[in-house]
Amino acid sequence: MKHYGKENIIADIAQSLNVSTEALDGPNIDSHTGLMHTFFAQEDIYGLRIVEIDGEICLRLSKADKAKYYAMFDMLSA
Structure with missing residues (x-):
């Protein structure tokens, strides 16, 4: 079984929804x-x-x- 980090999961969902990863993840104030x-x-x-x-x-x-x-x-x- 392949282990996915949070970033990979968000990237996969964003790609499936055809949106940017920033639309799904909390803002990075950095x-x-x-x-x-x-x-x-x-x-x-x-x-x-x-x-x-x-x-x-x-x-x-x-x-x-x-x-x-x-x-x-x-x-x-x-």
Whole structure:
């Protein structure tokens, strides 16, 4: 019986589904692409956006969901 590591299994599944391996595996924040996907997920889940203010890159919390806003504000302010 052939032993497959996690990477091989993910590669086989991705090939079968005709998608990239990154679509099936968790983001690797050690890469620029993985880090950007993590930021996109944070925006979708928590309303945390990357914006430019006065020429500086900043994180901004959306106030659309007040409960998430105040929870995240408290955590980021600690």
